[in-house]
Amino acid sequence: MIALILRRLLVLPLVLAGVAVTTFLIAAVSPFDPIAAYVGNETPISRQTREEIARAWGLDKPLAAQMLGWLGRVVQGDLGYSRLQGGKPVAQIIRERIGPSALLVGSALGLVLVGGLVVGTLAAAYRDSWFDWLVRAVCHFSIASPSFWIALLFLLVFSVQLGWLPGAGIADPRAAEGGRIDLRRLVLPMLSLAFTQQAWFTMFVRNTVLDLLREDYIRFAQAHGKSWLAIVFRHALPNALIPFVTLIGVHLSEILGGTVLVESIFAWPGLGTLTRDAALGVDIPLLMAITLGASFLVVMGNLLADVAYRVLDPRVREGRL
Amino acid sequence: MRRTAIIVLVTLLWVLVGCAPQRAAPTPTPQPPRPAAPVAQPPQTPPAATPTPARPAPSGEIVIALTDEPQNLNPIFMDFYAGNWKSFNGLVKYDQNLQLVPDLAAQMPEISADGRTVTVRLKPGVRFHDGHPLTAEDVVFTWRALADPKVASTLRDRFDLANVLEDVQAVDSVTVRFHLKRPDAAFLHKLYVGIVPKHLLEGQDLNTAAFNRQPVGTGPYVFKEWRAGERIVMEANPDYHGGPVGIARLIFVFINDENARAAQLLAGTVDVAGLPPRLAATFQNNPRFRVYRIPSADARVAVLPYDEPNLKDPRVRRALSMAVNRQAIVDGVLLGAGEPAYGPFIAGAPPPVIPYDPEGAKRLLQEAGWTPGPDGFMQKDGRRLTFTLMHPAHDSVRRDIALAIRSDLQRIGVDVQVEGLGWTAIRERFGKAGNVFGWGQPYDPDLEIYRLFHSIYAYDDAPFTNPARIINPEIDRALDEGRREYDQRRRLEAYSRLQRLIQEDGHWLFTVYLTPIVVTTSKITNVQIQREGHAHGFSRGMSWNLESWRIER
Numbered sequence: 001m002i003a004l005i006l007r008r009l010l011v012l013p014l015v016l017a018g019v020a021v022t023t024f025l026i027a028a029v030s031p032f033d034p035i036a037a038y039v040g041n042e043t044p045i046s047r048q049t050r051e052e053i054a055r056a057w058g059l060d061k062p063l064a065a066q067m068l069g070w071l072g073r074v075v076q077g078d079l080g081y082s083r084l085q086g087g088k089p090v091a092q093i094i095r096e097r098i099g100p101s102a103l104l105v106g107s108a109l110g111l112v113l114v115g116g117l118v119v120g121t122l123a124a125a126y127r128d129s130w131f132d133w134l135v136r137a138v139c140h141f142s143i144a145s146p147s148f149w150i151a152l153l154f155l156l157v158f159s160v161q162l163g164w165l166p167g168a169g170i171a172d173p174r175a176a177e178g179g180r181i182d183l184r185r186l187v188l189p190m191l192s193l194a195f196t197q198q199a200w201f202t203m204f205v206r207n208t209v210l211d212l213l214r215e216d217y218i219r220f221a222q223a224h225g226k227s228w229l230a231i232v233f234r235h236a237l238p239n240a241l242i243p244f245v246t247l248i249g250v251h252l253s254e255i256l257g258g259t260v261l262v263e264s265i266f267a268w269p270g271l272g273t274l275t276r277d278a279a280l281g282v283d284i285p286l287l288m289a290i291t292l293g294a295s296f297l298v299v300m301g302n303l304l305a306d307v308a309y310r311v312l313d314p315r316v317r318e319g320r321l
Numbered sequence: 322m323r324r325t326a327i328i329v330l331v332t333l334l335w336v337l338v339g340c341a342p343q344r345a346a347p348t349p350t351p352q353p354p355r356p357a358a359p360v361a362q363p364p365q366t367p368p369a370a371t372p373t374p375a376r377p378a379p380s381g382e383i384v385i386a387l388t389d390e391p392q393n394l395n396p397i398f399m400d401f402y403a404g405n406w407k408s409f410n411g412l413v414k415y416d417q418n419l420q421l422v423p424d425l426a427a428q429m430p431e432i433s434a435d436g437r438t439v440t441v442r443l444k445p446g447v448r449f450h451d452g453h454p455l456t457a458e459d460v461v462f463t464w465r466a467l468a469d470p471k472v473a474s475t476l477r478d479r480f481d482l483a484n485v486l487e488d489v490q491a492v493d494s495v496t497v498r499f500h501l502k503r504p505d506a507a508f509l510h511k512l513y514v515g516i517v518p519k520h521l522l523e524g525q526d527l528n529t530a531a532f533n534r535q536p537v538g539t540g541p542y543v544f545k546e547w548r549a550g551e552r553i554v555m556e557a558n559p560d561y562h563g564g565p566v567g568i569a570r571l572i573f574v575f576i577n578d579e580n581a582r583a584a585q586l587l588a589g590t591v592d593v594a595g596l597p598p599r600l601a602a603t604f605q606n607n608p609r610f611r612v613y614r615i616p617s618a619d620a621r622v623a624v625l626p627y628d629e630p631n632l633k634d635p636r637v638r639r640a641l642s643m644a645v646n647r648q649a650i651v652d653g654v655l656l657g658a659g660e661p662a663y664g665p666f667i668a669g670a671p672p673p674v675i676p677y678d679p680e681g682a683k684r685l686l687q688e689a690g691w692t693p694g695p696d697g698f699m700q701k702d703g704r705r706l707t708f709t710l711m712h713p714a715h716d717s718v719r720r721d722i723a724l725a726i727r728s729d730l731q732r733i734g735v736d737v738q739v740e741g742l743g744w745t746a747i748r749e750r751f752g753k754a755g756n757v758f759g760w761g762q763p764y765d766p767d768l769e770i771y772r773l774f775h776s777i778y779a780y781d782d783a784p785f786t787n788p789a790r791i792i793n794p795e796i797d798r799a800l801d802e803g804r805r806e807y808d809q810r811r812r813l814e815a816y817s818r819l820q821r822l823i824q825e826d827g828h829w830l831f832t833v834y835l836t837p838i839v840v841t842t843s844k845i846t847n848v849q850i851q852r853e854g855h856a857h858g859f860s861r862g863m864s865w866n867l868e869s870w871r872i873e874r
Binding site: 031032033036038039040041042043044045046047048049050052053055056057081084085086087088089093096097159160163166167168169170171172173174267268269270273274277 | 382384390392393394395398400470471472473475477478483526528529530531533534548549550551552572574575576577581584585588590591713744745746748749758759760769772773778781782783785786788855
């Protein structure tokens, strides 16, 4: 167990270095021109000034030198400066954006986990009932529909048409300095993100519980005359939890990807909107930091999933699997 | 159009008469910096000599929706057309009719007889928002930063500083002298750039200075807060040297989607927002709102490909221009929110009107050797008269203009292939295919036009300087004269010649100047409109007198 964690943590820097090099190369060979993005796409600018600006931002050096310089600074904890945001330190930009994103992802994930467990288990318990059919239909609908479309639909229906909830930003723009987060504004982005992510979890729980309900100990419990729901929730569900926990870790990257579009639509000032802006503005230092951070989260998520698996499953813990 | 001539005459008179004898302005004694005055502080008693009548104290707040979040609030890095965010003042500013008037300067700058020295005296007693007095050193610092190749500012290029600015010096604490390498007729316009405080920026890398996102200037509004991705808050400067400010608090929010901007206006969460004509129409007869139309110099131009053999003959290019129905584009594509354009916007030297004449266009094509083929399209030596016109894919207005050009030219037998692409692809294919560009500004022609038409830019392979790769000594001469000639009459003659030459060349097919529309809630009064340029973000035409806006109770 300890050995596993150590092994993974030792591999982590290698993974991140690989990701960094790949991102850098993709950015370098992509046809997008960071200088054009900086000066404005249509701005007529002389060759000479273009070169001066490239020099000012260190974009004139050969690629290898740029990458090594960047890696050297990252190791010292310096993520560089954003060209896109008036030379603001990248670390500071990301710090400012983590809070809103954590709130959104955290609440959506909580909703998905609890909802997925309850709904998936009930669907399995009443297999082929109208409820099960409804759950499956909704899940297939949500897997098939792109997240930005769902988000726009929610925005149109609940904010524009019905006017129940505000559909933009994180706080009232007129609020006094340091305005508090307005939780009503969290509802729509949270629901959109949860709705697009829940299907995997719900279907997963349903199928796992269905498999478990075929086990002998369930029949045994039935023979004892216990109520069906009690059996499902007391005997089948705990065993379904084990693979479910691992799914969270593995699925983390999906959720992070989902925030980009959902945040953009609801003007939520988190990492998703930032990623979009960084990509559109070819802001390489910012993009690199975001990619590295996301890779770190995904690796850690997978590690946590493995650890949780070992903690929860006695068979793995005792090395019989 | 004659206004420019008049103002320049007045300016010349200033220079000739020597601007009323100067009393040596007292050097402001440096004082310890005061903290930026919070709004709650009792209003400073204005000095007795202020001629401005007493006005009510700033009150109320408004929310202004921008399409995009700004990147940088430091005037050194700002787009020249974007206004200066009201945290800063330049040495000069524009009045409603785009005439230059003093701002931080005590009077209009003096130009020496040889046109190589420009002297500016500063208004006494101006302070930055942190209480530091403004001195000539701040002006020198700002301009040396602009000219510094290590500072990644596009203004150095726009102002041609490498070839214009020899040096800038502080003669004394309130006098600045600019030494120019060549006469520069547009130089006074460049002095519009906001002045930044030396004491807060000295010794820093300006490209990454925290100041870029926490600006401190002399302007009517004091920067208060910038929450990334959310809002920027500014508050009225109680000590503003330009007199009392109208609205106490400005809140800028960033809403990219036009439908969302309209919805927020209706919901009352936003007070000011730019809208496309289609959406603005729904606010037209609503008493809760006012609709402002802002005339602009922002032209939409189909720049024809210089590498297309079918378009080598200038007669063909001129025929295309005659066949485009510009008024129909204004009415149909822009729903009336635009003006026909026949050349770059130059106040006092308008381009000749090109009448819509498809029959004449056909005759001109036949004169150039093209004849109608069996498929109805013009042909010559078995080649069909065809070319490709690109437009940035995300811009629906440019797409519609490109499609309108296609259908107009189809009528005279010219086959236009329209393609919407990303900027990267446009940059790579430009020359082989034409593109619908957006350029233009109403301030001083030389700030932009030189690099778009002069042959020295035909050889450097930058994609958007002289994009049609025009090499024409007559055009060069007109541009050089317009750039160096301080005599306004001679200057306008040169630019009128230039307008004619550009039309004769025909690579630039001008279609319309846009008229952006801004909707505000009706409680906001005293808004004045100024003609604006190709603005990105916070448009100058609407906001140039933001400090005078008021809220009606």
